[in-house]
Amino acid sequence: MTSYTAIADQVDDSPHPGSFFTKYIWSQDHKVIAIQYSITAIGVGLVALVLSGLMRLQLGFPDTFSFIDPAAYLQFVTMHGMIMVIYLLTALLLGGFGNYLIPLMVGARDMVFPFLNMLSYWTYLLAVLVLLASFFVTGGPTGAGWTLYPPQTILPGTPGNDGGIILMLASLAIFIIAFTMGGLNYVTTILQARAKGMTLMRMPLTIWGIFIATILGLLAFPALLVSAIMMVLDKVIGTSFFMPALLSLGESLDYTGGSPVLFQHLFWFFGHPEVYIVALPAFGMVSDVLATHARKNIFGYRMMVWAIVAIGGLSFIVWAHHMYVSGMNPYFGFFFATTTLIIAVPTALKVYNWVLTLWRGNIHMTVPMMFAIGFIFTFTHGGLTGLFLGNVVVDLPLSDTYFVVAHFHMVMGVSPIMVLFAAIYHWYPKITGRFLHTGLGKAHFWFTFLGTYAIYLPMHYLGFLGVPRRYFAMGPTEFIPDSAQVLNANITISAIIVGVVQLIFIYNVIWSLFKGKKAGDNPWDATTLEWQTQTTPPGHGNWGKNLPVVYRWAYDYSVPGVKADFIPQNMPDSEVEKLAAEPDLPRGDNVVPLKEKPAGEDKS
Amino acid sequence: MSIFSKLAEKPWLAADESSLAVNGVPAYAPSGFPAKTALKFFIAVVSVLFFLFTITYLSRSQYPDFQALAGEPWLPLTNSLQLWLNTGFLLLASIFLQLSAKDVNKALNSGGEAREVNVLLIYLVLAVIFSIAFVFGQYLVWQQLSRQGFLIYSNPANSYFYVLTAVHGIHLFGGLLALVRVLVHFYRKSELALLRRSLGLCAFYWHYLFLLWLFLFALLTASPDTYNTIAAFCGF
Known part of the structure; x- marks a missing residue:
């Protein structure tokens, strides 16, 4: 054992950056890197949002827009999916919120490898640029669908089968390198740089979610890397990893004899954990938002942690439920249907616990709380349709229909986005020192929440009718009634409204940066460490001279016998006793004073 | 404390003074060297990467067009002398790194005597040289193969040989960059304690890469009987 000093015992001797460049551009501060990650992710996400709007225009009003031909449509579908899943959600949840929250919530000065962290962002930016470059090469971006199934992906006839697909695969490989650099940082920081007293089971659920999601990412992204390497070689050098012997355009x-199904296995070995890479941080953040704004400890903290760990483990043995129709051995279907139904158990536990956290809580209907409660609805709906699709016999007729599109958009599109909005409205005061505008926030919430239902609920019915996904136009198809087109037009109008409404949010973020109401250090009266910094936004090094010391878990809300309805994690018991005697506590002016607690409620 | 008892803690109860606190101040803070933790995770990532390559190799090997590179007298890797030589180089690099990590310990204990530090430098340079010899040796094997017509695209077995050795080589190259950084530290006369940590990590990584290479060596030169048996065992 070396004579290494634990990080929590080290003094702050890091040089503080002086110039504009080292402070805001080549910054090694996790907070600046987090904002860089977030702005890039949201920027590229807006591109994907516009692509989805174009797609919907074609579906809602076919033969109206001459600039959308079948090839362009497929390219929109592909780029929309890939950008949203990887370059927006993964990057924003882990690169953005992971970076911002991990050091602040565990009581560290920064990530343990700040230089690597900076490198991670710039590599991510490179991945985004390479991806966007594919819009400008001959043939345009790939139109193979976000799953990039061979052999069609690299064959003539698929849009973007030359430069487009190569840039896509290169960009994915670069992204994975960026993620690995960031991910190693996140897990090491959580394991090694926690403040004194911050045991694993005292960590907020946000950190648990990010921690397990990062481990999933570290272990799952190699599958995508392997498939990207082998597919690039198939395309460029002419190897036959995935490509079977075939005729293309009449030529042999x-x-x-390569194996396309092998690619599908690899892709989904990454693809299914990816769902939880996105979902677990969202689960964690929504738990903290719910507990804070319901002024109540999270129900079943230990169960929540165990559920996160269990979901993380199980997520590696469910991948082939995406492949029931791929022609794999039918016995696999039995196995994967079983594991899929098992993973629903810890997930359902989490939903029950969120609802029970709200039960008899002192619910403050703030904007983050509205988005968090909205998430419980959208996630439950998306999760329930997952039970249908997880069963082989139900999946077969529904496979590749709009039912699937509706399912996965509800469960891993809308739901994480709801949490992301909740998180942005919740943590924006810490990041900038100002609140986002409440009225605009509520308008944003209702349009988004009801709007997503207007979009995705009808899609379930289209799926029941058998309307296939990814089709440019239905044409005269016998089993699809004309009314399906009416639904499609309505969905498109809703989608465009929801898309445009996001401008309110963007406006709010920019307006509030300058004109928003000042928030103070701890506007939500929250217990976790990030709200206990000396300055808001926190300075470089986060904590001034001394690192915080943690005395309790993250959920001491409405503790009986204590006048204030929250006890910060870094408050020792002796201070709490003093607190009990004080008549009135200073609190953020946005929070309604706590009513008397209902009689008979105790904290166990 | 095992991970299970950690996960069984009840954080909402008042902390157990004896385990968590000394004089009312929580004593618990994680100790240990962050880079070591990060390296272990990195090795896990690399292991998954090669595990997945191996799985696809086994699966792909069951298709009729797969022609192994060893097993019959006329196949190039049946006589794998050059690969054994390369294995020797990597082993030597690994050993010299271990020796240098041990030596820095000695130097630290003796207060940084010049003799030990010089020996340390020799070990380090030898480790770098043998690592480069390994990479060069692998390149020679590539050349031999392509001269004999075993090109990367002519058969999936060849493709796997080139790809796996290349990916392994890239990881060794990354390690070499880290090792060069240690040498820079050395010239800047950094603290011996820092050198010891860095060299310990390098040695750890080299041992891993050596074991990984042994595994790849066995896999890529396996005869059809061997890999067919393993593939059957895995259900392919």
Whole structure:
């Protein structure tokens, strides 16, 4: 054992950056990197949002827009999916919120490897630029669908089968390198740089979610890397990893007997954990938002932690439920349907615990709380349709229909986005020192929440009718009634309204940066460490001279016998006793004073 | 404390003074060297990467067009002398790194005597040289293969050989960059304690890469009987 000093015992000797460049551009401060990550992710996410709008225009009003041809449509579908899943959600949840919250919530000065952290962001930016470059090469971006299934992905006939697909695969590989650098930082910081007293089971659930999601990412992204490497070689050099012997446009190609299904296995070995890479941080953040704004400890903290760990483990053995129709061995279907139904158990536990956290809580209907409660609705709906699709016999007729589109958008599109909005409205006061505008926030919430239902609820019915996904136009298809087109037009109008409404949010973020109401250090009266910094926004090094010391878990809300309805994690018991005697506590002016607690409620 | 008892803690109860606190101040803070934790996770990531390559190798090997590179007298890797030589180079690099990590300990204990520090430098340079010899040796094997017509695209077995050795080589190259950084530290006469930590990590990584190479060596030169048996065992 070396004579290494634990990080929590080290003094702050890090040089504080002086110039504009080292402070805001080549910054190694986790907070600046987090904002860089977030702005890039939201920027590229807006591109994907516009692409989805274009897609919907074609579906809602076919033969109206001459600039959307079938190839362009497929390119929009592909780029929309890939950007949203990887370059927006993964990057924003882990690169953005992970970076911002981990050091602040565990009581560290920064990530343990700040330089690597900076490198991670710039590599991510490179990945985004390479991806966007594919819009400008001959043939445009790939139109193979976000799953990039061979052999069609790299064959003539698929849009973007030359430069587009190569840039896509290169960009994914670069992204994975960026993620690995960031991910190693996150797990090491959580394991090694926690403040004194911050045991694992005292960590907020946000950190648990990010921690397990990062481990999932570290272990799952290699599968995507392996498939990207092998597919690039198939395309560029002519190897036959995935490419079977085949005829293309009447000519026999040089490929010999490769296995396309092998690619599907690899892709979904990454793809399914990816769902939880996005979901687990969201689960964690929504738990903290719910507890804070309901002024109540999270129900079943230990169960929540165990559920996160269990979901993380199980997520690696459910991948082939995406492949029931791929022609794999039918016995696999039995196995994967079983594991899929098992993973629903810890997930359902979490939903029950969120609802029970709200039960008899002192609910403050703030904007973050509205988004958090909205998440419980959208996630439950998306999760329930997952139970249908997880069963082989139900999945077969529904496979590749709009039912699937509706399911996965509800469960891993809308739901994490709801949490992301909740998180942005919740932590914006810490990041900038000002509140987002409440009225605009509520308008944003209702349009988004009801709007997403207007979009995705009808899609379930389209799925029941058998309307296939990814089709440019239905044409005269016998089993699809004309009314399906009416639904499609309505969905498109809703989608465009929801898309445009996001401008309110963007406006709010920019307006509030300058004109928003001042928030103070701890506007929500929250217990976790990030709200206990000496300055808001926290300065470089986060904590001034001394690192915080943690005396309790993250959920001491409405503790009986204590006048204030929250006890910060870094408040020792002796201070709490003093607190009990004080008549009135200073509190943020946005929070309604706590009513008397109902009689008979105790804290166990 | 095991991970299970940690996960069984009840954080909402008042902290157990004996385990968590000394004189009312929580004593618990994680100790240990962050880079070591990060390296262990990185090795886990690399292991998953090669595990997945291996799985696809086994699966792909069951298709009729797969022609192993060893097993019959006329196949190039049946006589794998050059690969054994390379294995020797990597082993030597690994050993010299271990020796240098041990030596820095000695130097630290003796108060940084010049003799030990010089020996340390020799070990380090030898480790770098043998690592480069390994990479060069692998390149020679590539050349031999392509001269004999075993090109990367002519058969999936060849493709796997080139890809796996290349990916392994890239990881060794990354390690070399880290090792060069240690040498820079050395010239800047950094603290011996820092050198000891860095060298310990390098040695750890080199041992891992050596074991990984042994595994790849066995896999890539396996005869059809061997990999067919393993593939059957895995259900392919």
